[in-house]
Amino acid sequence: MARKCWDEYFMSIVDLVAQRSTCLRRHVGAVIVKDKRILTTGYNGAPSGVAHCQDVGCLRETLSIPAGERHEICRGIHAEQNAIIQAATFGVSISGGIIYTTHQPCFICTKMLINAHISKIIYQEPYPDKFAIDMLHEAKIPCIKIQ
Secondary structure (H helix, E strand, O other): OOOOHHHHHHHHHHHHOOOOOOOOOOOEEEEEEEHHHHEEEEEEOOOOOHHHHHHHHHHHHHHHOOOOOOOOOOOOOOOHHHHHHHHHHHOOOOOOOOOEEEEEEOOOHHHHHHHHOOEEHHHHHHEOOOOHHHHHHHOOOOEEEEO
């Protein structure tokens, strides 16, 4: 078995983190890395102590809200947001870090990643949010899709 490159290694971990997701629509995982060291992880799901969508259903599905729209109508927190929150909770600086994620970040997560000074975004799957990509171009933050 050939040794994985760093991007493949961290993407393998992202896939594992995503397995903790409780979202009914998509399982998303995120890992923030700096100097080839994992700083934080996150997956999408309801806040701590609150019922998960897999237990109470998905309001977005019930209301037929398409992907990429009306993010505020969701009980879940996105994986990228949870990775940032974990850093804040434990006092870990993620400034200059790289985020690996299963999916291209949405517009809300993109704004948070920009303000957290993430230097690069590497993802596996696209997400239907043109505004996010446009803002990353404007902020000059590379957003790279890999397999």
